[in-house]
Amino acid sequence: GLRVDFGGGYQGAERARAMYIHEDFAGTPSGFxxxxxxxxxxxxxxxxxxxxxxxxxxxxxxxxxxxxxxxxxxxxxxxxxxxxxxxxxxxxxxxxxxxxxxxxxxxxxxIAPREERCKEIRATVASLRIDSIAASGFGSSRSRAAADIAADKMKLNWQPVKSASQTVKEGDIISMRGRGRLEVAEVRGQTKKGRTVVVLKRYI
Missing domain, CATH: 3.30.70.330 (RRM (RNA recognition motif) domain)
Incomplete structure (x- = not known):
């Protein structure tokens, strides 16, 4: 019965506060x-x-x-x-x-809204494991992505990634220290060879 709103003071803020509002609340929230x-x-x-x-x-x-x-x-x-x-x-x-x-x-x-440039990446991956998706989005190998995860450099939806085998879904955000952010924009199904087609947005 709760919804969550986020606010960082201006449109596009990276650091934001969360506000939980019960669906029965009829008033106006006081703000962040x-x-x-x-x-x-x-x-x-x-x-x-x-x-x-x-x-x-x-x-x-x-x-x-x-x-x-x-x-x-x-x-x-x-x-x-x-x-x-x-x-x-x-x-x-x-x-x-x-x-x-x-x-x-x-x-x-x-404060002017933050303007973010992004590069769209279309890729086919063996699976929706985070190491596979990150390798495609950041232009590295799966072993390098796995090493970054082990070094605690990668987050999924702003939470530390615990394992290279963790799976991602459409709408997830992957962030890498020193490399920026990656959004899983679309998961488009599989090719005839059983690989998964994804559309990624890398913010630059």
């Missing part, structure tokens, strides 16, 4: 309690990365699960966070690394 903070610096003299920003936030004692996406440009970063943390960050985030920053509250509506 996400705020946006903008930290700015002089981009002519400093270049800060996503890692720099995350390190500064961790240094303030903020846990990663209180933070959403960090949208870094040449001279600023928009930090999406739990709304309860916004005031604390506003008062305490004065430096990122050795670079002084100015912080202010920002409007979530001002």
């Amino acid at each position: 309690d996400i705020a946006c903070l903008k930290a700015s610096w002089n981009g002519q003299f400093a270049r800060l990365s996503h890692r720099d920003v995350l390190g500064a936030l961790m240094g303030l004692g903020i846990e990663r699960d209180r933070l959403g996406d960090l949208l870094v440009t040449a001279d600023s970063v928009r930090i999406l966070c739990d709304s309860k943390m916004a005031e604390y960050l506003l008062q305490n985030l004065t430096k990122i690394g050795a670079v002084g920053v100015n912080c202010e509250m920002a409007d979530l509506a001002g």
Whole structure:
């Protein structure tokens, strides 16, 4: 009797919160309690990365699960966070690394939707095992995919893959550390030789 909605503060957010809503609930959910903070610096003299920003936030004692996406440009970063943390960050985030920053509250509506490019891959695979699908989508061998799984580099629907023999289905998302994401867009049945035809979308 529950449905689940996801929200990360803007369309296409990678890190999102989940909200469970009972089917009998007749009211309006209060929202995901996400705020946006903008930290700015002089981009002519400093270049800060996503890692720099995350390190500064961790240094303030903020846990990663209180933070959403960090949208870094040449001279600023928009930090999406739990709304309860916004005031604390506003008062305490004065430096990122050795670079002084100015912080202010920002409007979530001002964040442009994330535009993702994807490459469509049509492949025939021996089975819907995750090592076989990942090998086709990421352009590697099944043994390499199996090694990545053993090294805990691969996730299926954002959960660690436990075995190379795990099966996937249409709509599943495979993510690989350092390689991006892969969606199983379609499973189209079998060829005369018994191989399975799949359409994959690799986000680049």
